[in-house]
Amino acid sequence: MVAAGLLLGPFLLASEVVGQSKRAAKQPVLGTRSAKLIEQNGLKFKDLNRNGRVDPYEDWRLSAEERSNDLLTRMSLEQKVGFMLISTTRMKNDQSFQAGQAKEPITSDFNEDDLVATTNMFTRKPLPTPVMNAAGTTKAVTQFHLRHFILRANVSARTTAEWANKLQALCESDGLGIPAIVASNPRNHITGAAAIGTSVGKTVFSAWPGELGLSAMRDLKLVREFADIARQEWAAVGLRKGYMYMADLATEPRWQRIEGTFGEDAEWAGKLMTELVKGFQGETLNPTSVALTIKHFPGGGAGQGGQDPHFEWGKKEVFPGGKFANNLIPFRAAIKAGTSAIMPYYSLPADTKYEPIAYAYNRAVIHDLLRKELGFTGIINSDTGPIEMMPWGAENLSIRERYKRTLEAGVNLYSGTADPAELLATVKSGMVDQQLVDESVLRLLREKFKLGLFENPYVDEQAAEQLVGNAQFQAKADLAHRKSIVLLRNEDNALPLKPSTNVYFEAHTARAGGAATPPAAYTTNDGKYPVTFVATPDEADVVVVWIRPSAKSLFASDGSPIYLSLSKNSVDVAYINSLAAKKPTILAINYSNPWVIDEVYGNGTNRTIKGVLATFGTTPDALLDILTGKFNPSGKMPFTTPISEAAVQQQKEDVPGYEEGAGYALFKYNEGLSYKGVNTTASASK
Structure with missing residues (x-):
């Protein structure tokens, strides 16, 4: 087994690492657990599908585009649909969603129990039908074909790294050997409002001011250093995607999520988005990057009366000052900086030229505005639960009609359920063009190839423990x-x-x-x-x-x-x-x-x-x-x-x-x- 090769010197910026597309024939580090290596002309390749030859998707000399196109042709429809879900995953004894349960110490083993919710996981309100929020890990990988996960647990660096390696080994042993990508909410900030879906809160990572505090510093160089330090810590434990940061503006002072924003000024927030994206991702996505998911498009800070669209009474976003376009400024900056993904919010526009339906369903906002006008070519990742829990403006549609509407609007990755059955049934029924599925899968595959996960998804567990939260990192955080x-x-x-x-x-x-x-x-x-x-x-x-x-x-x-x-x-x-x-x-x-x-x-x-x-x-x-x-x-x-x-x-x-x-x-x-x-x-x- 080959060591991870992810840990860099303390302040080596991701942008300083040569991109994957320029590596030519230089042998990368290959990390394996079960896949055999094939040697050709002195170069080594992983035989992920175990067919005894180097297929194009296994050939690291090819571009991410070429490899993605090849792998797509090898995936079944079931694998493609499972690939379009991102679900909460749990370590053994993680009872985050089961209040009142007896708690044993969380370990790096898998939680193999399905978690089927009969209430909204956020609001605790009853749902008309049960929704599977999380599947047992082995089932999720081998039966549901999931390869995107959200980690909520707050444990040591070594425990996280051990668990991440076990997850990648399971993925490597299954089917085409497609690696997993693990996302998280912010883990580097002091906050009094840590909650599932917003922030993990204080962790073993370096502890920095809240997002508003980073904004208050008025120091773009230090913000970039923060992002690069956090990148190293996340990558060291196997977290390669951030459900962050919020480009929303703090224009409605009553909104309960202002703490996660960077303030009320759109131009300044845009400058911060640039530093954060480039600090976490580099100039382009590469094998040392942590991919970001900037949220919540097209801005969630103007909820009527300050209410939040996790609830029906907060579903309307209003623009009495005619400032809809102002919300877009930080997103434009994030797109220009190369953000890998963008997440639309649950809310619906109440008094604009756009249809009053939640943004995940809103083709004019997602496809016409985000894709065509703003030129975003990355992944559109739904927020958690717009199909089953917060379908504002689409309440009268069936589950399959909701999937159809969101697919046609432009959603590529669905957050909120581990069970692909309804999405699969929607596609198989002929309600939607399967090309929409293929386009989504290609976007998702390209991200994984650029991150180098097909070459080496594994991390060095001991090195992770030494790197995460080290004194040099914390000294920078203390200055901040x-x-x-x-x-x-x-x-x-x-x-x-x-x-x-x-x-x-x-x-x-x-x-x-x-x-x-x-x-x-x-x-x-x-x-x-x-x-x-x-x-x-x-x-x-x-x-x-x-x-x-x-x-x-x-x-x-x-x-x-x-x-x-x-x-x-x-x-x-x-x-x-x-x-x-x-x-x-x-x-x-x-x-x-x-x-x-x-x-x-x-x-x-x-x-x-x-x-x-x-x-x-x-x-x-x-x-x-x-x-x-x-x-x-x-x-x-x-x-x-x-x-x-x-x-x-x-x-x-x-x-x-x-x-x-x-x-x-x-x-x-x-x-x-x-x-x-x-x-x-x-x-x-x-």
């Missing part, structure tokens, strides 16, 4: 944390905190209504800071309070109006005000949404609050480095924060905050101070 923090107000130069100041520092998370669970108070210094932490506010010269508001979980939505006031989002306002009344106070707020803070800050009228800072998923150490002057703040706000709840309820869903007019903003987009005493807001500020 500090650059992501925004200083918004600094009355009387209260910051940085003076040496020998007695500081009471309290951090709050979801302390709704004065709940009994106490906040975390920092009372030990360990010599890192020139201040003294004290145990009570009465002992302090300055009080620092870090509040992390917590909205209702996305998947706990009930359709009721969404508010951004602190008291509506798990903050004990009376308690915060009582702290601020005792001593001069520094207020830090973690902005997962553009919170309204007038209940504690007013319009800057609470004179006991001397400083205000914004965080976007970071660490206490990073915040303390800013507070004590070990790091000079440089971050800029990625969105506008409304001055009042009334302003929130009156704004237009598709209009960025900097265009909402006078009287809307408390803190402006791109606003941010440094300790030079000068507002360093860039000239690009709106």
Whole structure:
């Protein structure tokens, strides 16, 4: 068995690796478990289909296009249809979808039990018919012919790598020996809202600020370094596709997925898309790349009333400001950068020239706009469950009619079920042209060939454990944390905190209504800071309070109006005000949404609050480095924060905050101070 050959030097960019198409006759590393090697003229090839000869799809000297065309001719219709599904896959003892089950440690073995859901896996609402969300691994590979999987489990690097190798060995032993590709949601960000389908949350990978924090850094070079580091970590454990990142805009401040966006400005989000795609994929897809799936086309940030289309009451995307085209700017950048895949959202356009049907069904949006006008040639990957769970605008169609409509719209890869029976029946019935299936399979095959998976899908398990989350990677992430923090107000130069100041520092998370669970108070210094932490506010010269508001979980939505006031989002306002009344106070707020803070800050009228800072998923150490002057703040706000709840309820869903007019903003987009005493807001500020 040959070693993986995926692990590179710590900061070798994917773009620096020679593309597959230029490798000519240079022998690549071949990783095998069961396929024999054939030697011809001193070169070696894998005999994946075990016929004793080198077929074109096994010949790494040929282009991805040539190899894909050949392999397509060898696949049965059943294999092709299974190839068009991407399903959640589970390690042994992974009970992510089975709340209340007794939990044993997750291992690198396969989970062989089918998971058949009778409720929507996200919303827990009843479904008219059961839907298979995940099949036992061996069954999925050998009977359903699946080769695309989503991994949700959060385990060690070695466990993930061991499992990935076992999966690839199973695929290699079956049929044509087509390797698997494993996708995941983000795994490198600090977030308070980790959930299936959005973010895995804190993992063993290097821990970076949330996506809003990456935006707030205003440092494109560091964003590229982040993407390249994350690429190396993902590839090391066998994750070769990212269900990320969100090109959606944060124009509707109530939307519960703003934390996964890069803010409200389309042009800036587009620049970030460029760095992310090139950092993960390189200039072109190659054997060191992690392929990205940019979402949610054509932008999901303008949901009516801030509601989300995982639910029927959030199915409408509205454009009262006529800004539909503004949503496309980050996607244009991602397409130009070469993103491998794009994912349409569940929502339907309510007041545009387009038919009011969910985007996965909307040929005018998917085929005419995305394919023809924007020139996207990659994979169109449905979001999870538009056929069975969120078929907005197509509720009256049968399951097979829904498959027909989405195939004709342009969907290539379906997420949400492991069972190909209904899609296969749709194709066999003659309802759709089988050429649509062939075109989809070709797109999917080309991605795999370019990623080098046919040559070597295996990883070095020990090397993965050493590489993932290493100190050098985390040092870069720590720098990003500090650059992501925004200083918004600094009355009387209260910051940085003076040496020998007695500081009471309290951090709050979801302390709704004065709940009994106490906040975390920092009372030990360990010599890192020139201040003294004290145990009570009465002992302090300055009080620092870090509040992390917590909205209702996305998947706990009930359709009721969404508010951004602190008291509506798990903050004990009376308690915060009582702290601020005792001593001069520094207020830090973690902005997962553009919170309204007038209940504690007013319009800057609470004179006991001397400083205000914004965080976007970071660490206490990073915040303390800013507070004590070990790091000079440089971050800029990625969105506008409304001055009042009334302003929130009156704004237009598709209009960025900097265009909402006078009287809307408390803190402006791109606003941010440094300790030079000068507002360093860039000239690009709106």
